[in-house]
Amino acid sequence: MQASVKWLDNQRFVGTSESGHTVVMDGDKTSAASPMEMVMMAAGSCASVDVVSILKKARQQVTGVEVQLSGERADAVPAVFTRMKLHFVVTGFDVSDKHVERAVSLSAEKYCSVSIMLGKSVDISHSFEVHQAEFG
Incomplete structure (x- = not known):
């Protein structure tokens, strides 16, 4: 299994799964789940x-x-x-x-x-x- 996580801005990141699905995460919890x-x-x-x-x-x-x-x-x-x-x-x-x-x-x-x-x-x-x- 593989995945990647890419920094977007501030504390926001987008994760991409091996199957091609994406999810946004936010360390500040302002725009997405932490x-x-x-x-x-x-x-x-x-x-x-x-x-x-x-x-x-x-x-x-x-x-x-x-x-x-x-x-x-x-x-x-x-x-x-x-x-x-x-x-x-x-x-x-x-x-x-x-x-x-x-x-x-x-x-x-x-x-x-x-x-x-x-x-x-x-x-x-x-x-x-x-x-x-x-x-x-």
Whole structure:
């Protein structure tokens, strides 16, 4: 895997992935997410891919998945993450708590490369809630 990051101006940079996708990052957080925010969102998106895939394979009628992320960072430099929480909000029709719990657990323990990698030095926790979708 390869990527590049190019300085634009001030504290703004554009990253380009091997697949040709780009993302802007801003160390000042004025015009884009910061690199550390990107790390947290990467963990959330990686885990969400797993959760959605596992629930679809289990034939759950999922209509929405959101992961709410919170993180704590060290007070000293480098201000690394010390804790991160991923809270999944799953919406659908008759979605089973048991299936969601299993999907979140499999992502956390087996599939999500980003959160498993971060978990080597960050205290990562996972939780979830399930909401019934409304017809209409």
